[in-house]
Amino acid sequence: MELADRVAIVTGSGRGIGREIALRLAEEGATVVVNDIGRESAEGVAAEIKAMGRQSLVVLADVSSSADVGRMVETVKNTYGKIDILVNNAGIARDQLVVRMTEEDWDKVLSVDLKSVFLCTSAVLRHMLKQRSGRIVSIASIVGIMGNPGQANYASAKAGIIGFTRTIAREVGSRGITANAIAPGFIDTEMTQRLDEKHRQELIARIPLCSLGTARDVAEAVAFLVSDRARYITGQVLAVDGGMV
């Protein structure tokens, strides 16, 4: 078990990719803080982790709110005494062509998908800098690299995560902290299940490995980047996309 004694926060881990990341880190022995805005789903994931014999804590918090994030990080510090791993996973999409996109949908997506990464990272860094160790992985998207019609807000937020990650890697590398991003392609979750069948088949035709990815595929990449095996990797963007980019 590579992550025994490590304490990890996974944001938005009540379902989808975040849930799978939380379970994968717990498999490696980590204590996992399940953050989400929905109580029932978060408690379900924490129960799964406890059933594996690991520790887990649910912290309901809106990661786009600095007050909520401050409370979450303090709760984790007070409960476990340290924070080794942060996975910035929470995210939403509000798709619309840019000429029809409302200011509200722009602000909401930038706030939940990008500002949250700044708030959570800066809050945990205060503790990681003192510890002189830490691992930060943020879930971006290939859309932040390639662009995608109808997703100007989402693509901008995900591109922002990449710039933020590269900057953080330079700022805190000397303190033994790494920061990397993962850029998933199209992953089979509730977010992509909303696509109609025709759009889904068109997407699959553009993927060299000929299928959508699974949440587990993303979780495997996270498990590697937060492990000691990745100690010399920082500032990187790892595409988990079946070769699409």
Ligand SMILES: NC(=O)c1ccc[n+]([C@@H]2O[C@H](COP(=O)([O-])OP(=O)(O)OC[C@H]3O[C@@H](n4cnc5c(N)ncnc54)[C@H](O)[C@@H]3O)[C@@H](O)[C@H]2O)c1
């Ligand atoms: N599904 C894909 O194909 C895909 C591709 C690339 C990137 N991503 C990214 O992966 C991440 C997870 O995506 P998913 O498909 O599992 O999404 P999802 O919608 O299934 O799950 C997202 C979770 O985040 C939670 N959440 C939403 N807003 C929150 C907030 N303000 N504070 C705390 N939690 C909040 C939700 O309640 C939900 O449990 C997102 O950042 C998404 O942009 C997904």
